[in-house]
Amino acid sequence: MKNWFSNIGPGTLVTAAFIGPGTVTICTLAGAQHGYSLLWALILSIIACIVLQEMAARLGVVTQKGLSEVLKSQFDNKLIRFLFLSVIISAIVIGNSAYEAGNISGGTLGLSVILGESNIVIDDFSFNYLSLVIGTIAFLLLYFGNYKILERGLIVLVLLMSLAFTITAIMTKPDVELLIHGFIPNFESDNLFMVIGLIGTTVVPYNLFLHAATVKEKWNNPKQLPYVRKDTIISIVLGGIISISIIISSTVISKNTSIEGVVDLAKSLEPLFGAFAKYILSIGLLAAGVTSAITAPLAAAYVIKGCMGWDIGLKDKKFRMVWMIVLVLGIVFSSLNIKPIRIIQFAQIANGLLLPIITSFLLWVMNKKDVLGKYTNSIWQNSIGFMILLLVIFLGIRGIYNAI
Template identity: 65%
Template sequence: MIKNWFKNIGPGTLVAAAFIGPGTVTICTLAGVNFGFNLLWAMLLSIIATIVLQEMAARLGIISQKGLSEVIREEMKIPFLKHFVTLLILAAIVVGNASYEAGNISGGILGLETIFGKSILNFGDISINLMSSVIGVIAFVLLYIGNYKFLEKALVTLVLVMSVSFLITAIVTKPDIVEILKGLFIPRFPEKSLLTVIGLIGTTVVPYNLFLHASLVKERWNKTEDLKLARKDTIISIILGGLVSMAIIVSAAAIPFGEITNAADLAKGLAPLYGEFAKYFLALGLFAAGITSAITAPLAAAYVAKGCLGWSGGLKSRKFRSVWIIILVLGVVFSSIGIKPIDIIKFAQVANGMLLPIIAGILLWIMNKKSVLGNYINSKTQNIIGFVILAITIFLGAKGILKVFNLI
């Protein structure tokens, strides 16, 4: 059974790899440090919402054999609306992922620096972090090979390393199981926890993963009989990703002292309590989280550009490669010289805040179109759950936008 699952594992794991990036690791760390196990329920809610939406994206990809951006371009008949949504998708995901890529690479750097220390080259007033080049080269080689199966195996391996690293770290802290169960199933809002709750859900239910998943499943599966495998892959992979996020919260909750602002601080905080090996496990997990997101973010952006602009060709086509190369290079440059493109990131956050409810709404609309999905449209239950999730994404999007402009 386990052997068969490993044989059929695939796109779902890449989605898990994409949402467990340095941003997720950081927000989970802060949730654990500041609120203990009290916000685990928010992660459970996020996992359920992600499974529901990603299953829809996977079903769309297998049945239509098209990416989500391609279907949107074909099904939207009103020119103004089509152009607006296409521009919003391109801006939020292509420009957004370019700005977030520096954060992905920086997260991987934190993991390496925790183990090997800093490696900086100084040229006058400019300091260059060599570790970002190492991560950039690894990501470039894996993407440039352009073989889906190879890329899938590499990312699955990294996700397993990341999962084992964070889960062992959580087990080492010997948490109280009863308190964990209370945190999971009894929703609580400790004082000043609302923005952290929004952050936990917002870093798990990610708009670009819907595009990535719909595009990746058709690389792996092309028959309606494959839907069962795709569902199993989606559910298991996202639950595994959710467990990793929960493990980070549990690990962070074990720190009784100190100023913890990110996962690298968490690694240092765990070392005196649980030994140096805890630090190394966490650092390895952080490195894997950074590098998987550094690969999937440019890949998703390239798929979105391809679908929105109607390009032909696959992973090795020149236009497809040019998109992910630009995003990867920008990420390496920004992270290596320590530039934080704050204005671009703010723009990306606003665009993503608008994009998530719009895409969730469009996805629900498409999933009820027999002309696209035939007999594989949503059931009533799937629609009810989908509309509840849509309401949550509208709330999150509004809160995220208000937060960017310091209105809350």
């Protein structure tokens, strides 16, 4: 048992990354607007996430390279390689900078529910000091922490999120019969956009890069793949439980009050279950913001490292410079209450293009025996992977259309 627990870790980075303020908000709105009827979509997104992340993790362990390094090595033509790397760098770095602002803002929402108003207004200038608090926490963990410290810190925060949101869901006392019906697929047209949103917040392109890069920090032998799979499955399922708990909570609470966001959900808990309930949910939101604020810059740094062929570690100046840029941009946009609409639109377009492209290349590489040897995809893995590819192509087109 001790040996098994010692092999848990990298998968929690994936969970920490996709359970951010965006996921919390989407799940809150899904529950408030559609009740339990979209729980099946979460199950679908969890399965898709597990399949793709397992491939990325297997690639990282077997090759001892990151996803960007492996993909780059498959292109002999310099022009194609340049274009491919340009798309990846643009989507990951600029996109993560935009989403980092959302991660930090989400963390400040959790603190503001507890501490109250956090904006400092001087004439026409408004400044949110809590953004600096969240940003400083993320900076200290990234700057002074080695991989083991980051991993253990994120494990604690993910467990904290799990407890906070699960306790909140239990306190709402959901109708079990209606809850079970929510896991039966329902393809009504008015649910389509929310289904896409739930899947899009779970299956994230930069997580594939992050997972492939970090597993080799812990494992270096294909014989350890059973541990890799257990870590991946447990971590992502844990993230799914968090998302399900948020939908349950918002479904029940929305029957008594209007909910337009997670802050409304937190405040609505107080008159029904006491002040402590509000604080439990706020702590969960704070943890979601901090974990995503750490993993988004970290993922960007790993991607650039692989694309540029840098043989460096977490403490190297170039590695630190990348995540610092992403983190600082996030703090600036968040603290000044600037809504980076254009940047977010670009991020949506870039990620809408990137996810189908990366999924396609991942499936292609996972079938190359000269890369993976006997650890290539099985028939069922390819079948499920191809269905997921069709799904993310549709998701990407929808995301680009919405952004434009």
